[in-house]
Amino acid sequence: MLLASFGGPEGQDDVMPFLRNVTRGRGIPDERLAEVGEHYRALGGRSPINEQNRRLLAALRTELGERGITVPVHWGNRNWTPTMREAVERLREEGHRRVLAIATSAYSSYSSCRQYREDVAGALVETGMLGRMRIDKVRPYFDHPGFLDPFVEHLAEALATLERRGTPRERVQVLFTTHSIPLAMATASGPAEEGHGTPGGWYVAQHEAACRYVMERAEGDTPASPAPTSPVPWRLVFQSRSGPPQVPWLEPDVNDAIREIARAGAADAVVLVPIGFVSDHVEVIWDLDTEAAQTAQEEGLACLRLPTPGTDARFVAALADLVEERMREDAPRRCATDFGGTADVCGTACCLSGSARASARPTTSALDSAADARAALGQEGVARALEGSGAQA
Ligand SMILES: CC1=C(CCC(=O)O)c2cc3nc(cc4[nH]c(cc5[nH]c(cc1n2)c(C)c5CCC(=O)O)c(CCC(=O)O)c4C)C(CCC(=O)O)=C3C
Numbered sequence: 001m002l003l004a005s006f007g008g009p010e011g012q013d014d015v016m017p018f019l020r021n022v023t024r025g026r027g028i029p030d031e032r033l034a035e036v037g038e039h040y041r042a043l044g045g046r047s048p049i050n051e052q053n054r055r056l057l058a059a060l061r062t063e064l065g066e067r068g069i070t071v072p073v074h075w076g077n078r079n080w081t082p083t084m085r086e087a088v089e090r091l092r093e094e095g096h097r098r099v100l101a102i103a104t105s106a107y108s109s110y111s112s113c114r115q116y117r118e119d120v121a122g123a124l125v126e127t128g129m130l131g132r133m134r135i136d137k138v139r140p141y142f143d144h145p146g147f148l149d150p151f152v153e154h155l156a157e158a159l160a161t162l163e164r165r166g167t168p169r170e171r172v173q174v175l176f177t178t179h180s181i182p183l184a185m186a187t188a189s190g191p192a193e194e195g196h197g198t199p200g201g202w203y204v205a206q207h208e209a210a211c212r213y214v215m216e217r218a219e220g221d222t223p224a225s226p227a228p229t230s231p232v233p234w235r236l237v238f239q240s241r242s243g244p245p246q247v248p249w250l251e252p253d254v255n256d257a258i259r260e261i262a263r264a265g266a267a268d269a270v271v272l273v274p275i276g277f278v279s280d281h282v283e284v285i286w287d288l289d290t291e292a293a294q295t296a297q298e299e300g301l302a303c304l305r306l307p308t309p310g311t312d313a314r315f316v317a318a319l320a321d322l323v324e325e326r327m328r329e330d331a332p333r334r335c336a337t338d339f340g341g342t343a344d345v346c347g348t349a350c351c352l353s354g355s356a357r358a359s360a361r362p363t364t365s366a367l368d369s370a371a372d373a374r375a376a377l378g379q380e381g382v383a384r385a386l387e388g389s390g391a392q393a
């Protein structure tokens with residue numbers, strides 16, 4: 001197994017090298033980088049994400065062990081040590097040739113799925129293992145009840161808490177938040193034949209399905225307030241936008257949504273549900289607990305932020321279920337939203353916008369063999385991808 005994550009800095013000296021890794025070739029303006037650098041500095045130069053992943057690894061090893069699945073679980077990050085390359089080197093040294101990866105990201109899009117698969121393939125190229133080691137990836141798991149049910153429980157609790165404090169459900173706005181991505185990236189998310197061309201693509205459609213699941217159940221679990229009750233209003237909003245202003249990204253921003261709600265007098269409290277994230281990393285503790293909370297305070301709204309699944313036992317069990325899905329054909333495949341399920345293997349142009357096709361990098365879990373890569377990229381594309389790596393096309 002390979003737990004594939006984002007990585008984060010673990011001290012002040014790590015901050016700038018980490019940010020340079022994240023933004024390499026991604027066109028992020030220097031001002032934005034300096035601003036995000038300040039967020040990390042204010043937190044002591046340390047992101048909690050690596051520690052959270054260490055805890056998740058320990059919990060996953062225990063859960064798999066209890067199910068009699070005794071495979072080693074390695075860890076590799078896209079942007080910080082232990083890197084994907086280091087993880088693949090260790091897998092190689094231990095003699096493993098078939099690996100199943102889990103990304104700490106639940107949805108389909110370039111940033112949340114394909115880029116993980118590309119970076120895994122990149123590590124295979126760098127270590128000379130492309131075509132020698134096979135690394136598959138579990139499907140996008142936003143619709144697994146073990147990912148969603150912790151949100152349901154915490155939302156029901158939050159609504160009950162607000163009600164006890166005197167805010168009736170109809171005066172609450174639930175804001176589901178996720179990472180904003182460029183509009184073009186969202187539109188291209190999902191399989192080329194299906195998702196591409198729909199505004200928001202699979203990325204937005206999957207989030208909306210997850211939100212509906214959580215709302216329906218959280219409302220069902222909440223003791224009804226005195227009649228007449230109306231459903232709690234909710235919407236999906238976006239955070240952590242980082243591109244240049246002239247490039248359109250998914251909107252509305254969570255802070256703009258809070259201001260709009262306050263100015264319309266539409267609610268007395270907002271509940272922030274970080275449905276797009278797996279753990280309480282910097283994008284959650286800074287962008288929500290610091291920035292959005294401050295916006296709500298300025299606007300006179302009460303604000304509660306729900307936890308992410310983290311190492312909730314239901315989430316850890318969900319990850320183990322995803323492993324079992326790939327081990328046994330008769331294992332249950334729990335896809336609980338009205339989205340309709342997702343596939344184990346991504347298509348060739350999945351989550352790839354038209355303009356990115358010419359420079360596409362090899363991936364795994366779709367193009368996980370040299371033959372697949374050759375079919376998709378052509379001999380020249382493979383040669384370009386391998387350039388300077390010392391590996392043979
Ligand atoms: C969809 C998505 C997820 C969720 C899925 C997943 O989890 O993978 C995610 C997670 C994360 N993003 C993170 C950090 C950053 N993301 C950045 C930049 C960007 N993110 C993007 C998207 C996403 N990001 C995009 C389209 C960019 C623009 C650059 C580009 O096109 O690639 C930047 C650059 C500076 C900035 O502009 O913010 C940083 C520092 C951390 C670590 C937090 C910690 O340290 O605790 C995590 C978990």
Ligand SMILES: [Fe+2]
Pocket residue numbers: 179
């Ligand atoms: Fe990000």
